[in-house]
Amino acid sequence: MIEDRIKFRHLQCFLAVAQHGSLQKAAGVLSITQPAVSKTLKELEEMLAVRLFERGRKGAVLTREGEAFMRHAGASVSALREAVASVDQTRRQGRAVVTVGVLPTVAPWLMPQLLRQLEQAGLNTSLRIHTGANPELLAQLRQRELDLVIGRFAEPAHMLGLTFEHLYADPLVLAVRAGHPLLSDPVLRANPLAHLPAFTLILPSQGTAIRHTVDSFLLARGLGPPARTLETLSVTVARHYTAGSDAVWFFPLGAVRPELDSGALVSLPVSMAGTEELVGLTLRADMSPTQAQGEVLSAIRLIASKQGLTSA
Incomplete structure (x- = not known):
């Protein structure tokens, strides 16, 4: 046969x-x-x-x-992986494992809070965290390599067999170091957008949804492609470079919020209306959450509701 x-x-x-x-x-x-x-x-x-x-x-x-x-x-391989995982869980005294896919722009602020939330609730759950671009994560979700994805709303063609649950709307911000010329110089502060070309811009990578939003924002305000850029989705790289230079970091508020709250970075006084992007939970349409998966989903929803980002 x-x-x-x-x-x-x-x-x-x-x-x-x-x-x-x-x-x-x-x-x-x-x-x-x-x-x-x-x-x-x-x-x-x-x-x-x-x-x-x-x-x-x-x-x-x-x-x-x-x-x-x-x-x-995909279903056959997933079943085999789940069987192996069940043996591993039994060996580890029943500790459940939930595999989460998350955007690199969301992971730095959400994942630490999720881990603390699970610990405080006394849940015996382990997480496997994968970061990547939205299309890559959705493909892994369809192939059952991931249990759930925390990402952005995708084109309908990419959502076949999947469901999207809105969590929050994440606007973009222009973040700079404290004492940046665009803040300290009265002439520059009066119209910071007009003076952006004089500084290096840290932008999301080409081909991502947030980069498209950034490009549309600049185009709508009559600003051409910036002369000097650093393109990255690494929050760590962007954070350190922004804090130690005169670069301007163009990124989602959720990813930059810890630095803004601590005062390490400051948001330029520029209206970012219209830059909000939907972030939510993407699941397989046929998913019946296990107890552990349900607990993780509930914790994510609770954290998102308390985050204080702009709501759509």
Whole structure:
């Protein structure tokens, strides 16, 4: 029987190529060679007697048969991972594990609070935290590699089989160090936006949703592409560079809030109306939360309700 010949490595390789759209990228993730990936896929396609991917200059794209196979392959691998995790949980005296995907712009402020909330409630739950871009996290959620995602509202095409629950609306801020010329110089402070081109801007990475919002904000105010930029989603890098230079950090309020509250950084007196982006919980539509997952979800909702960010 065909199902007796299909091995875990076939499914693992297939899902890696489907997720990354490239045999080369899948090989890197799986720590094997590209020829090994190609050979494994060929074996699987021969066993199934169908072509699972169309390979071309744009990478590897699932065929209709490949899309049908992926739904069941993902569930099979997920079931195996859950079985292994259940054994691990039993070995660790029943401690439940919840795997959370979260944007790098949200993780620095939310994850520490979530861990403290779970500890204070006396919950015997462990977290596995993965950060990444929104599309990457949603793909991992669909393939059941993640239990839930804390991210931004995605295009409808990316939400098939998923549900989105709004938590808060996160506006952007322009953060600078205390004593920055845009604050201390009366002439510059009177119209800080007009003088932004004189300073290095720390911006979200190209291709992200918040970078699109930043570009739209600048364009709407007649500001062209900045001459000097640092593009990063690393809160740590941006925080330290902003605190020790005259750079201006363009980032979501939630990520910058701890520095603003402590006085380490200051928000420029500029209206950021219209820059709010929806942040929420994305779950699989067929998800029936376990007790541990339900406790984590409740804790996240409680923290978001107390955060004091702009509500949509």
